[in-house]
Amino acid sequence: MSPKAEIEIVRSVADLRARVRAWKSAGLTVGMVPTMGALHEGHLSLVRLAKTRADRVLASVFVNPTQFGPNEDFDAYPRDEGRDAELLAGAGCDLMFAPTVAEMYPPGASTTVTVAGVSEPLDGQARPGHFAGVATVVSKLLNQGQPDVAVFGEKDYQQLQVIKRLVADLDLPVEVLGAPTARAEDGLALSSRNAYLSDAERAQAPALGRALKAAAAALKGGARVDAVEAEALAAIQAAGFSSIDYFEVRGASDLSRLGPGPIVGEARILTAARLGKTRLIDNMGV
Amino acid sequence: MSPKAEIEIVRSVADLRARVRAWKSAGLTVGMVPTMGALHEGHLSLVRLAKTRADRVLASVFVNPTQFGPNEDFDAYPRDEGRDAELLAGAGCDLMFAPTVAEMYPPGASTTVTVAGVSEPLDGQARPGHFAGVATVVSKLLNQGQPDVAVFGEKDYQQLQVIKRLVADLDLPVEVLGAPTARAEDGLALSSRNAYLSDAERAQAPALGRALKAAAAALKGGARVDAVEAEALAAIQAAGFSSIDYFEVRGASDLSRLGPGPIVGEARILTAARLGKTRLIDNMGV
Numbered sequence: 124m125s126p127k128a129e130i131e132i133v134r135s136v137a138d139l140r141a142r143v144r145a146w147k148s149a150g151l152t153v154g155m156v157p158t159m160g161a162l163h164e165g166h167l168s169l170v171r172l173a174k175t176r177a178d179r180v181l182a183s184v185f186v187n188p189t190q191f192g193p194n195e196d197f198d199a200y201p202r203d204e205g206r207d208a209e210l211l212a213g214a215g216c217d218l219m220f221a222p223t224v225a226e227m228y229p230p231g232a233s234t235t236v237t238v239a240g241v242s243e244p245l246d247g248q249a250r251p252g253h254f255a256g257v258a259t260v261v262s263k264l265l266n267q268g269q270p271d272v273a274v275f276g277e278k279d280y281q282q283l284q285v286i287k288r289l290v291a292d293l294d295l296p297v298e299v300l301g302a303p304t305a306r307a308e309d310g311l312a313l314s315s316r317n318a319y320l321s322d323a324e325r326a327q328a329p330a331l332g333r334a335l336k337a338a339a340a341a342l343k344g345g346a347r348v349d350a351v352e353a354e355a356l357a358a359i360q361a362a363g364f365s366s367i368d369y370f371e372v373r374g375a376s377d378l379s380r381l382g383p384g385p386i387v388g389e390a391r392i393l394t395a396a397r398l399g400k401t402r403l404i405d406n407m408g409v
Numbered sequence: 410m411s412p413k414a415e416i417e418i419v420r421s422v423a424d425l426r427a428r429v430r431a432w433k434s435a436g437l438t439v440g441m442v443p444t445m446g447a448l449h450e451g452h453l454s455l456v457r458l459a460k461t462r463a464d465r466v467l468a469s470v471f472v473n474p475t476q477f478g479p480n481e482d483f484d485a486y487p488r489d490e491g492r493d494a495e496l497l498a499g500a501g502c503d504l505m506f507a508p509t510v511a512e513m514y515p516p517g518a519s520t521t522v523t524v525a526g527v528s529e530p531l532d533g534q535a536r537p538g539h540f541a542g543v544a545t546v547v548s549k550l551l552n553q554g555q556p557d558v559a560v561f562g563e564k565d566y567q568q569l570q571v572i573k574r575l576v577a578d579l580d581l582p583v584e585v586l587g588a589p590t591a592r593a594e595d596g597l598a599l600s601s602r603n604a605y606l607s608d609a610e611r612a613q614a615p616a617l618g619r620a621l622k623a624a625a626a627a628l629k630g631g632a633r634v635d636a637v638e639a640e641a642l643a644a645i646q647a648a649g650f651s652s653i654d655y656f657e658v659r660g661a662s663d664l665s666r667l668g669p670g671p672i673v674g675e676a677r678i679l680t681a682a683r684l685g686k687t688r689l690i691d692n693m694g695v
């Protein structure tokens with residue numbers, strides 16, 4: 124029996140920087156995977172992608188309070204640091220950065236990074252303040268870790284576009300990579316929030332991915348955006364989702380509204396909907 | 410006769426980074442002095458301070474449109490790149506970064522850095538949007554140049570506090586140094602905007618510095634903040650200033666309002682007033 128893989132955990136920015144400085148002094152490149160923990164196969168695929176692009180990989184585990192709205196699930200969000208550490212070690216991650224809220228936001232902290240445009244529709248409407256919280260914490264994490272490359276999942280597609288935008292706009296010296304969404308065998312996008320689903324809801328949930336797949340195929344075949352969106356909304360509702368925040372076909376990088384006719388150029392279909400109290404999001408490229 | 414000193418000028422972020430990378434690869438530390446050009450002895454004192462703290466010093470010269478209001482002096486702001494380059498070379502600066510507006514803000518740029526609290530009173534009231542423009546461009550410049558230390562003048566004291574705040578909050582890996590205000594013999598704080606003053610206004614202008622000096626002495630002697638402020642306002646008005654945006658005694662680092670009684674702890678007196686169409690600012694520590 125081989126011994127369990129272990130990973131070093133640092134909790135302060137100073138310790139994180141000391142480790143990264145040592146790597147860089149040795150001429151090693153650094154990849155970073157920012158996460159909110161509650162890790163699953165999707166996160167681990169990001170670590171593995173980072174490992175193909177950098178000599179050392181660090182993952183941050185931080186449930187960032189500023190990206191949750193007052194009525195959202197910050198307190199309930201799943202946390203299991205021991206398991207996260209084991210999974211990261213098993214995936215070959217070299218360092219885990221797990222700061223406290225006080226380390227990330229000391230008294231007096233008062234700076235916010237906001238991204239206009241790409242952060243405004245979709246989850247920007249459904250979750251006011253969410254992307255300012257994301258943009259600010261990701262700016263901090265990237266400046267703290269100073270990686271050469273940072274990997275984020277396409278599962279949070281709008282977030283990925285917001286991050287690409289802020290990295291370009293603030294001239295952060297890091298390359299941002301998106302990684303494809305990991306899915307369960309029945310097509311459900313892996314998400315830490317899937318843990319909230321009852322068995323019955325878990326059985327209904329793949330309807331979201333199926334609707335995206337059908338919509339992508341229809342759009343590829345030349346169908347009109349308005350017709351595709353209407354059909355998808357009906358299918359998701361019929362599958363038992365209690366409310367649908369959006370199901371929209373948009374430009375792949377600026378998330379501008381496409382349609383109502385057939386699409387021209389690269390598009391992304393994005394959706395968010397609730398099963399009971401659980402809000403699920405998913406998206407697919409066309 | 411010794412040959413005129415020369416300085417290399419780069420205009421793209423890529424060229425700037427290549428130069429800085431070469432310095433860092435050689436084990437040299439880097440100091441940066443962000444300016445809007447129209448350089449005077451005050452700026453050169455920042456360069457000289459930077460030279461005492463870093464092996465190589467770069468200065469940026471960029472009149473940043475986003476920190477000017479619609480009715481402010483962006484178009485009229487003095488520009489003389491040839492003279493700026495000569496002065497920087499003479500002060501021993503190693504590199505001048507003079508990007509275009511298009512290089513700094515390419516199409517699609519949509520990210521803003523805002524600092525709550527310290528940026529809200531004083532010039533935050535008098536110049537809406539000004540400090541968001543400053544915070545955003547300084548974030549960009551520091552990420553572009555990646556200096557070990559950056560030097561800013563205390564002449565723009567509130568700006569210095571905003572920058573210290575954002576560097577701490579966004580975890581930018583740079584040390585921010587404030588440098589004392591350079592003054593003419595008659596006490597007028599050196600400023601690129603002094604070039605706007607007529608001869609008569611130039612003769613009236615030192616009243617601002619005199620009022621600050623008198624106020625600092627009175628506060629040190631235990632005078633009440635409200636009395637000191639009232640006396641200074643009267644003195645500045647009597648000296649011919651046409652409008653006074655503020656003359657206020659505030660906490661030295663958080664710029665919280667002090668008074669109305671005598672001060673306790675470290676304070677800063679800040680003022681902004683107009684002589685004709687020229688807006689002058691100045692400040693002094695107590």
